[in-house]
Amino acid sequence: MIRLSTINKTYPGIQPLHVLKGINLNIAEGEFVSIMGASGSGKSTMLNILGILDDYDTGSYYLNGTLIKNLTEKRAAEYRNQMIGFIFQSFNLINFKNALENVALPLYYQGVSRKKRQIKSMEYLDMMGLKDWWHHFPNELSGGQKQRIAIARALISNPKVILADEPTGALDSVTTEEVMQVLSDVNATGITMIIVTHEKSVADKTNRIIHLRDGIIESDSINSHAISRI
Amino acid sequence: MRFLEFDTLTEILSTMRENKLRTFLTGFAVAWGIFMLIILLGSGNGLKNGVTSNFNDRASNTMMLWSGRTTMPYKGLKAYRKIKLTNDHLPYLKNHFSEIDKISGQVDRSSTITFGNESGIFQVYGVQPDYQIISNMVFSTGNGRFLNVRDMELERKVIVLSKKVAKDLFKEINPVGNYVKVDGLPFQVIGVDMKTSFDNEAKCYMPMYTAQKLYNLGTEVYNINISVRGLISKDENDAFGQKMREALGRELIIHPDDLNTIGLWNQASDYVQTMAIFSTIDLFVLFIGICTLIAGIVGVGNIMVITVKERTREFGIRKALGATPGNILSSILLESIVITSLFGYLGMMFGIGLLEIINLGINSGQKAGADGERSFTVFTNPSVDINVVLIATAILILAGLIAGYIPARKAVRIKPIEAMRAE
Numbered sequence: 001m002i003r004l005s006t007i008n009k010t011y012p013g014i015q016p017l018h019v020l021k022g023i024n025l026n027i028a029e030g031e032f033v034s035i036m037g038a039s040g041s042g043k044s045t046m047l048n049i050l051g052i053l054d055d056y057d058t059g060s061y062y063l064n065g066t067l068i069k070n071l072t073e074k075r076a077a078e079y080r081n082q083m084i085g086f087i088f089q090s091f092n093l094i095n096f097k098n099a100l101e102n103v104a105l106p107l108y109y110q111g112v113s114r115k116k117r118q119i120k121s122m123e124y125l126d127m128m129g130l131k132d133w134w135h136h137f138p139n140e141l142s143g144g145q146k147q148r149i150a151i152a153r154a155l156i157s158n159p160k161v162i163l164a165d166e167p168t169g170a171l172d173s174v175t176t177e178e179v180m181q182v183l184s185d186v187n188a189t190g191i192t193m194i195i196v197t198h199e200k201s202v203a204d205k206t207n208r209i210i211h212l213r214d215g216i217i218e219s220d221s222i223n224s225h226a227i228s229r230i
Numbered sequence: 231m232r233f234l235e236f237d238t239l240t241e242i243l244s245t246m247r248e249n250k251l252r253t254f255l256t257g258f259a260v261a262w263g264i265f266m267l268i269i270l271l272g273s274g275n276g277l278k279n280g281v282t283s284n285f286n287d288r289a290s291n292t293m294m295l296w297s298g299r300t301t302m303p304y305k306g307l308k309a310y311r312k313i314k315l316t317n318d319h320l321p322y323l324k325n326h327f328s329e330i331d332k333i334s335g336q337v338d339r340s341s342t343i344t345f346g347n348e349s350g351i352f353q354v355y356g357v358q359p360d361y362q363i364i365s366n367m368v369f370s371t372g373n374g375r376f377l378n379v380r381d382m383e384l385e386r387k388v389i390v391l392s393k394k395v396a397k398d399l400f401k402e403i404n405p406v407g408n409y410v411k412v413d414g415l416p417f418q419v420i421g422v423d424m425k426t427s428f429d430n431e432a433k434c435y436m437p438m439y440t441a442q443k444l445y446n447l448g449t450e451v452y453n454i455n456i457s458v459r460g461l462i463s464k465d466e467n468d469a470f471g472q473k474m475r476e477a478l479g480r481e482l483i484i485h486p487d488d489l490n491t492i493g494l495w496n497q498a499s500d501y502v503q504t505m506a507i508f509s510t511i512d513l514f515v516l517f518i519g520i521c522t523l524i525a526g527i528v529g530v531g532n533i534m535v536i537t538v539k540e541r542t543r544e545f546g547i548r549k550a551l552g553a554t555p556g557n558i559l560s561s562i563l564l565e566s567i568v569i570t571s572l573f574g575y576l577g578m579m580f581g582i583g584l585l586e587i588i589n590l591g592i593n594s595g596q597k598a599g600a601d602g603e604r605s606f607t608v609f610t611n612p613s614v615d616i617n618v619v620l621i622a623t624a625i626l627i628l629a630g631l632i633a634g635y636i637p638a639r640k641a642v643r644i645k646p647i648e649a650m651r652a653e
Contacts (some may be wrong), residue, residue: 077553077555110552161299
């Protein structure tokens with residue numbers, strides 16, 4: 001599903017910053033992977049590249065068999081829309097839109113009609129157990145509810161991969177547990193799930209843990225603990 | 231992608247609703263700009279129309295000459311001699327000055343005019359046919375005509391009444407064709423001048439030669455009224471007035487330093503000067519109007535910059551969800567267009583509405599006066615050229631577009647992750 005080979009990324013400046021130093025990584029379809037690392041290890045940059053939000057300098061990145069390199073902004077937006085679902089630490093819901101409208105937003109950019117958008121969004125809200133909350137605005141919802149809406153929004157365009165950037169960073173331990181269960185359920189439907197986190201407890205829920213350090217992959221191991229639990 | 235258009239609009243409306251204050255402020259800058267522009271231009275036009283309407287009593291390009299007494303002896307003639315203009319001076323002037331368009335001599339007396347049981351003392355003018363144009367007279371259907379050349383030559387006993395005289399003597403009857411008595415002599419009414427003049431004069435007009443006979447004046451002419459052509463500036467008008475006085479001075483043997491003996495009222499010169507003042511006022515009003523527009527544009531630009539800054543995070547989210555740069559750019563620009571057009575239109579409506587109300591007030595104020603009477607006005611019909619307003623609105627919309635485009639282009643380039651982390 002994801003194939004990175006010798007990816008290099010340098011941020012230009014007075015003192016150029018070599019952030020990713022020849023990353024090689026393969027992630028198969030349906031994997032449940034966590035990427036760990038201290039701040040400055042390059043995990044955010046890697047997430048940007050995986051999410052087609054940023055370009056890389058050398059190497060190659062294949063997403064679902066498509067080479068992702070030197071894309072026009074328009075193309076990049078199209079691939080993001082169709083292949084990738086994002087989940088963020090701070091939820092990143094749009095405050096002046098209600099739950100339903102937030103979930104429907106990716107479909108809006110696909111050009112799906114209003115009526116179809118609403119029906120489908122309602123379905124996904126229902127799936128997250130938030131059907132009765134559709135007309136609520138983000139500031140009227142709890143952190144766990146907001147994150148579940150964000151997950152519904154990430155799922156609605158049927159992406160191949162879900163990229164989650166510290167999805168539980170803003171949640172308490174009970175809610176973290178809940179959200180991780182949802183993500184694991186989503187993964188069980190066959191969607192590749194990549195979680196960037198610095199929390200060991202979160203990483204432990206995934207099947208494969210990748211440690212980044214100073215722009216290189218320090219370790220890449222199967223999480224036998226999680227697998228055995230399944 | 232037809233269905234997207236409606237969606238785009240609802241998207242914009244929802245963001246506008248979300249940011250009510252911001253939308254209002256942007257809109258207010260635009261509406262105020264247009265409103266002030268209309269009020270300024272309208273007031274300028276109202277003032278101009280008001281003042282020029284006071285000129286309409288006579289054509290704007292007229293002059294009047296008359297004679298008095300000399301103050302200096304000249305060529306063996308004594309000082310304090312009474313100077314008389316005569317019939318001969320009319321063709322003399324007309325033949326010497328190609329600038330003269332229309333010319334009419336004038337004698338006048340007060341006479342008792344009687345019709346049936348009604349009578350009154352009115353000013354009777356002996357004038358020539360050109361006087362109709364010099365005096366801006368109005369003859370509509372059923373009101374007869376002014377004096378003509380045949381009336382002059384045959385020294386006909388015919389008379390033209392002003393609206394006021396006609397009303398005083400004839401009430402509801404049409405005077406044309408009826409006979410009135412002027413100092414006991416019968417005159418046939420051939421026309422009624424329907425002009426509304428601000429002093430609402432009670433005047434009558436008869437052929438000049440007839441009047442000279444009636445009042446025993448020989449060939450004396452009290453005033454010479456002329457209208458001029460081809461004189462553009464005040465200086466040209468003044469110089470021409472002086473040239474006529476010099477010519478008449480030579481004819482009448484008046485000392486060259488004593489030309490004030492010949493009186494001159496140069497309305498053409500006054501008119502040209504007033505118009506020059508108004509073109510300056512026009513320019514000034516336009517300048518202020520443009521400044522107001524610029525203030526509006528700066529306002530729109532400012533608010534667009536803040537808008538884009540405020541929404542950076544939102545744009546980041548939208549980009550991550552698959553919005554193309556074009557989507558983002560067009561949503562910002564469309565919002566700008568919708569706001570400026572909507573509020574520009576509102577400002578236009580309020581501005582034109584206010585002018586209409588003012589106009590209504592002026593008109594009813596004038597109607598309140600005696601029928602047909604008109605007082606001296608300084609403000610009439612404060613209208614604006616709708617094209618000017620539309621162009622101004624278009625400029626504002628365009629400026630709003632440009633003002634929105636610059637920050638929008640910046641917003642589009644923002645990396646979504648950075649944008650979203652920027653809390």
